[in-house]
Structure formats: structure tokens, C-alpha cells
């Protein structure tokens with residue numbers, strides 16, 4: 001492999017730290033620096049892990065210095081010499097950072113908390129890799145949308161779909177959040193039809209007829225999706241299972257193996273990977289059923305890690321490092337997806 005592509009991470013939080021570590025596992029790219037807004041334990045750990053740390057907000061360099069944390073400068077210094085920046089800042093902050101990337105003329109990947117118009121393309125590796133090839137701005141869609149899009153695309157590739165109806169049972173917050181939550185309730189979110197997930201899937205797969213509803217529940221581990229799809233032609237449950245089994249980014253699990261709830265999936269992932277990151281959709285094979293020509297599927301999505309492989313593939317598409325098949329294979333191999 002020749003020169004490594006230089007990547008900056010703007011916003012070293014839940015998604016940023018995972019993207020950074022995943023980049024470190026690829027032979028064709030490297031993290032040249034990460035940014036933080038506060039000199040907290042995450043900032044200290046970033047330095048300990050060997051990342052060069054920069055202040056996400058320029059006038060905060062001194063705050064890091066005063067806290068005794070090794071800091072290289074501000075975000076502008078970091079972005080001077082990079083091939084691409086992965087913006088992993090909080091919801092809607094990416095759009096505020098965009099003018100800086102435009103000014104510097106660098107490529108940027110935004111995350112799912114941004115509106116779709118922040119980028120030229122809303123991205124999912126298996127569904128529309130080619131649309132991101134050579135682009136300057138790409139948005140990797142959110143955790144729920146990534147999970148839905150992978151599932152729908154994999155079915156659609158094999159069997160034409162008439163319509164999709166899905167309900168998202170959403171983890172209320174990520175495990176680290178202590179400022180907000182939902183202790184004892186089920187919150188329809190939103191209460192009005194439709195939830196934003198359907199239109200968000202259409203930002204990647206525009207010709208899918210989909211309506212979604214969503215509910216927040218007091219758990220932090222994973223989302224669960226109950227999906228039903230009306231197909232053009234009649235198919236067997238086995239054919240659906242085989243189509244899903246052939247996609248490495250989908251992991252088929254069985255309740256008979258003890259996968260009785262998201263807690264068991266996470267317990268399994270704790271053995272499998274660092275920080276129980278589960279990059280694959282966990283689809284219950286024994287949930288697949290066909291009633292009156294409609295296919296029913298239940299899947300679980302680890303919100304913190306599902307979009308990580310997509311960010312890696314988006315880098316390769318935008319910088320034209322590899323084609324779709326090659327990139328996905330390389331990412332899967334390096335992140336041990338489907339092995």
C-alpha cells in the first residue's frame with residue numbers, strides 16, 4: 001500500500017472515537033488528529049491512545065493547556081493538511097462546521113444528526129456507494145436509517161418490494177448520557193405520522209414506499225425494529241433467510257441460541273469486540289415470517305457502532321481509493337465483520 005490517506009476526526013465523542021479506532025485498523029488510511037471541546041477524561045484517553053488532540057473551538061486551546069493536557073492547536077491547524085475530515089460533532093453542529101470545510105476546500109463526511117441537505121449524498125455502503133464516488137460532502141445516515149436501509153436494500157436486491165412499514169423501538173439515550181433519559185415510560189417519538197426514519201431511508205433509496213413509526217423506551221443498549229414488507233412476488237421464508245445470510249453486514253441470530261433479548265446480543269458482543277461494538281444488523285432468523293404475502297422481520301441495531309463501517313467506506317468512495325465491492329470487502333475484513 002502506498003501513502004496513507006490523512007483523516008481528521010472533528011468531534012471525538014461516541015461516534016468519533018469509534019471511527020478513529022476503525023480507521024487505525026485500515027492499511028490505507030490514518031488518523032492525523034482528533035478534536036474535543038472539553039479537557040475531560042475522553043480527551044485524556046485520546047492522548048493516551050496516541051491521537052494528536054486539537055481544540056474543536058479555537059479559543060479553548062488554553063483550557064486544555066491549563067488542564068495539563070497535551071494539545072497541538074485548534075481545529076484550523078489540524079485541517080490544514082488532511083485529505084478528509086469526519087465530522088462527528090453533535091446533531092446540527094456539523095452544518096455549522098461546514099463553512100470551515102468549504103473555506104479550506106476539503107472533503108467532509110457528516111453524520112446522521114444533520115439534515116440531508118448538508119451533503120450532496122446520503123450514504124449507505126451497500127445501498128449507494130457509487131453515488132458518493134468523488135464527492136466533496138457526504139452524509140452517513142443515522143443508526144436507525146442505516147439498519148433499515150441495509151435490511152431493505154438486501155431484500156430489494158433479491159425480491160422487488162411493493163411497500164415497507166416499520167416500527168422503531170428506540171433506546172432512549174446512549175449509555176454515557178446522564179443529563180437526559182426516560183426512567184419509566186414509553187414515549188411515542190414522534191407522536192404524529194410519520195417518523196423521520198421513512199423519509200430518511202428514502203434519502204438513500206428514493207423509490208421505496210415506506211412509512212415508519214417510532215417509540216423511545218428506557219434502555220440504552222440497542223434499538224429494535226419491527227419491519228413488514230409487501231413484496232411483488234411470493235417468496236418463501238427460506239429464500240428471505242438465504243438472502244439475508246448472504247450479506248455480511250447482517251448477522252442472523254436465533255432465539256434458540258439464547259438470543260432472547262437485546263441484553264443477550266450485547267453479552268455476545270462483549271465477547272466479540274472492543275466496547276461491545278456490533279457493526280452488523282442483528283436479525284432474528286426465527287422472526288422471519290410470511291403472512292398474507294407480507295414478510296415480517298425483527299432486528300436489533302447497536303446505535304453506537306452500526307455506522308462505523310459506513311464511514312470507512314464513505315472515505316474510500318469520496319477519495320476514489322477503491323470500488324464498492326473492494327472497499328466493503330476490505331472494511332469487513334479489517335473490522336472482522338461477517339467472520
Ligand code: NAD
Pocket residue numbers: 010011012013014015016035036037038056057088089090091092093097111112113114141142143174303304307
Ligand atoms: P457525542 O455527543 O457523543 O459526541 C460529539 C462530540 O463532538 C463531543 O466529543 C463534543 O466534544 C464534540 N463537539 C462539540 N461541539 C463541537 C464542535 N463545534 N465542533 C466539533 N466537535 C464538537 O455525539 P455522538 O453520539 O457521537 O453523535 C455525533 C453525530 O453522530 C450526530 O450527528 C449523531 O446524530 C450521529 N449519530 C449518533 C449515533 C449514536 O447513537 N450515538 C448513531 C448514529 C449517528
